[in-house]
Amino acid sequence: MLLPLRFALLALLSLLVSPLSAAEVRRPVTILISIDGFRADYLDRGLTPTLTALARQGVSAAMRPSFPTKTYPNHYALVTGLRPDRNGIVGNKMEDAARPGETFTTKNSDDSFWWSQAEPLWVGAEKAGIRTGVMFWPGSNAPYGGIRAQDWFPFSENVTNVQRVNTVLDWLRRPVALRPRFLTLYFDLVDTAGHRHGPDSPELNAAVREADRQLAALRAGLSELHQPANLIIVADHGMAPSSPNRVVWLHDIANPADYHVIDEGPVATIDAVPGHEAALAASLLRPRPHINCMRKADVPQRLHFGRNPRVAPFVCIAETGWLLLDVFPKKWGVDLGSHGYDNAAPEMLALFVAAGPSIKPRGKLPSFDNVDVYPLLRELLSLPPKPGIDGTDTPFKNALKRR
Template sequence: MAARATNADQDRRKPVTILVSIDGFRADYLDRGLTSPLSALARGGVTGPMRPSFPTKTYASHYAIVTGLHPDRHGIVGNRFEDPAHPGLMFTMAAHKDSFWWDQAEPIWVAAEKAGIPSAPLFWPGSDVKIQGTWASTWQHYDMDVSGRQRVDAAIDLLRRPAATRPRFLTLYFDEVDTQGHRYGPDSPELTAALMQVDGAMAHLRAELAALEQPANLVIVADHGMIATDPSRVIMIDQIADPADYHVVDEGPSAMIAPTPGREATLAAKLLAPHPHYRCMRKEDLPAHLRFGHNPRVAAFVCLAEPGWLLLGKVPAKGVDLGSHGYDNREPGMLALFIANGPAFAADKRIPTFDSVDIYPLLRDLIGLPPRPDIDGSDAPFNGVRRP
């Protein structure tokens, strides 16, 4: 148990804002009756389904949440992509730390630091990169072997700092729900265990904040949902077109395919023909609701699979996932968790489905930054559920 704060320190403790991502926590997981601490936070605050940006993949979705921009504008257009301005390089989840990948947008911690607000985005995608010339005051390299409880303890330790250096904005990130959803599917016992594990971490966070007598506005989100998949619903891209005509940039429920120079027409004839269970389009012809396809980093062709189907360049060595995400963001299975709880929020409120880019302006409100008009999101969905 954390040591109690002194009276003098308590007097200086104003509410902090903590943004929590539970990767892959589908909105309706909250209704399974397995997550008592999270459900208590929802009852004591505001909840509702959140629609992720497209593509509904981890890096693109997380950066939309903290920039208020859809991926086509913030530049992180998937978990794997190329940039024509940097030929020969590929952004991946393992190779992403050059600043130029991220500099098309300003995440909330950079805005906070520029305004003199100390921030500590712990493990959030992009937080371990210098963006637009600015680092967060505190950040950590991602390490999936750090337990949920240890991640909470790291944040609490930062809140024990003196008021002058104590972060006013923090993030936490939990990966286990997504990991088990991929490996075993969204209806598996392993997924159930992961839900209970992260629920325990949230209970620990609440207990430690209470022991420290630190008021906090918690904004708890997920980057996307999860839909069941299996090896019988896989389409191999090399069965659609000749591999000499293309290379696969990204794959899964949505795939980005780049033509070999001089072979675009041949590739287009194969990809754009009608196919069962998926549809391929030139990027400029994507449906308007996806808000995707204009950034130069988006490959020339984008293919979308039906829910439950996968488009793969090759079968992974570990086998085909039993759950996945990356589908059209209007699919119910892609809807993500949202809970807001703290002194800034009313209790027992449910709001209609809103877009993940709306979280960013809410965060600006909470940490005292002025509204930013040049973003895709709006804080309007939270009108009527905020306390004065």
């Protein structure tokens, strides 16, 4: 009688432990999150309990963006480890002699031609057999060498922040074979509020709070899934106050018959009308208050900018808080917050917070260049170091748990 009783006890024990033994032990994933326009010191405003907790659990820093401190160039720098002059995305608007008469803008950003000078991380990961899911990251809607992330969405401002977070969580609910190990997530609400209302406005603070709430929702969803994650939270640039009262009008300092404007604002890129090069140079290169115009070859070396053929012949950098415009902006008028300035300006410093099972709680790190994020991500994904990039993982040497 003892033997059947023993079998009964073993059977009962197996019923009690089988749910635990059958439960999946999930591998950590890496999620790169961009809060566009989140200036580094917004973290000190007492509005972000989730971000503050993550910074305490891991590391944070005031990160230097690449020049120009614009959205597309810096998002691509973060995922290629190459500064804009080398990754090919030299501005939010740019031209290339190979495409005469065409200007790169958000409207044609799905054309692989513009992104072909540097391989983004999701492509390198896919080549290594790591499945990726990219939510709205600039450049992700254009294949590189015929390869895209397994999951991606073209940007649409009609997709709410809640839907963006839920999409990432839905990807992680899949069976392991279809589940991304590297994911990205993008929020634009802080940047939009900064442009429209300024970096010191109540509207900006409300956007910062909302971005933090979305991060809290993401963390709650990950916890529910028992999904460990290394969260790398960044911004592409900061934001400086600007004003309609601090504008230099290009048509006031040069003859419109002499120039062709490619991009304008805190940094303006300008080409001469053929045959008018000397006249335009004479107008732009004389000393003027609040702006510094130069030939591309004369851009200061520390900005690492001006050698790419896509950089316009003339580059004008406005004093922080000033703008160089050719026409009055149509969307909502002159921005009350702007970016694109010299990346040494304190107002351009960007958010960086990292926390997760692979990251030690090391607190505040010294400032570093944003191209250093790329080798950090490769290490988190167990990808080998990539030679020839501009970034280094040196800033994170003491913050990573070695496997």
